[in-house]
Amino acid sequence: MVDKIWLDKYPEGVTQDLQYGDYESVLDVFDNACKKYADRPAFHNMGVTITYGELDKLSADFAAYLQNHTTLVKGDRIAVQMPNLIQYPIVVFGAMRAGLVVVNTNPLYTTREMEHQFNDAGCKALVALANFGDSVADVLPKTGIKHVIITQVADMQPTLKRVLMNFVIKHIKKMVPDFTIKGAVSFTSAMAKGGAANFKSGSEPKADDIAVLQYTGGTTGVAKGAMLTHKNLVSNMLQMDFILRTLRPGQEVAITPLPLYHIFSFTVNCLGMMSHGACNVLITNPRDIPGFVKELSSHRFTVFTGLNTLFVALMNNPDFKSIDFSSLKITIAGGMALQKAAADKWEAMTGNRIAEGFGMTETSPVVCVNPPHAIQVGTIGIPVPGTDIKIVDEDENEVPVGESGELCVRGPQVMKGYWQRDEATKETMTKDGEWLKTGDVALLQEDGFLRIVDRKKDMILVSGFNVYPNEVEDVACTHPAIVECAAVGVPDDKSGEAVKLFVVRSDDGLTKEQVIAHCKENLTGYKVPKFVDFRNDLPKTNVGKILRRELRGQ
Structure with a gap:
């Protein structure tokens, strides 16, 4: 809004101007942290802690491997496919130091989803967890990937413990499938070779260079790569100082359960906490709630990031209430709507209020957040510094304060565009090309706080992850007994929303279980329909377009 009625909600000393200092790229943030906090812990996972100084050395070793033992050159894309492990920051920052563009990839993707992303991004290399090696082996022949590095869960453990843990995970717990990938190199071997080679600096990126290709779905169901530049990410990191500015340099401990390959955790935890010299406690499997709670009891943590479903779980x-929360300063929620009941209960149990924010992949991701000193549960807060917002009607005319419309954003965190999709980029911008259209219906309250009213798009939000109906429908309709179908979101206590699929079938013998099983073969778990409803027909417009809105609530 032109009048920026939220400005008086900023904490004292915060302005609209972003002070970049010496930060031109993500690597500038990295270098500064590694020098300033060399002896401080940077990441902790499964009993192992590495300092910023060690991260500097290890990432340089990985970069040296890429430079000396592969054919990769500056600007090539490398896919990184793993959960929260210490290997992740080593690989990501090592790849960036070698001049590569990181393509964050969900390790739970099916081979169909992997094939699309790897080919769309033009990936030349892949670092993947062995637990998903069979899927990697299946998809590689259909891609242009030339270099594969396979890591195992315990690769950062001391030698004897590493060997024992990896043996148990593979042979006792049967969590690693048998697979063969010709020419694949183990992470430990790559690190050893890199350590014996020389890391050559000189691949320093410019502010407008692409740092990350972050894939997101679209209304067409085709995943698109948002080109996030170094300036986009650094800007959003600095914008988040709006609420992180009270952190003590080199003293904080942040609980990081959301996967670092998700843009929220990537920017807020991997970068934001790094700029303050904080230690990120990486939670590899946040679905293991007893294990998660046990890990929490081992740390005097000061920052917690998560989403509604995780807080509820x-x-x-029963053991959560016995944790010592006396050091907790900031809890940040993103990814999905925060329910008031969950927010109230969290405050009662921890003594800390949750600051809910709003963002999207295309905005690196943070657009708005509740200032910790003035939290309003049920709102997405106020725009972070350097960000302009406006709310418009269908004709892109700005609406008055208090009226709802589509939320549009302008700021240094807005993506460069979609990778090799100029038309898609144009479609997501306003006619003048100045503002990003979020597709969310919002209103600006008289007090300057923003509230999301509804989603303009048909996107379904399952545990913070976007599910696009067209993708689910396209997969479901490959079943020979499905004539047509429509996917909608329905309320769900655990995941916020769940996918419900309405199906018109040609064979009355087709069961709900068969439909779900078919979808499971081709979709990541959170995209699979939880409910299936058979119909004789589906509501349509006069030109035959299925009316999903008439199916919602049924």
């Missing part, structure tokens, strides 16, 4: 664990 933790609070429902």
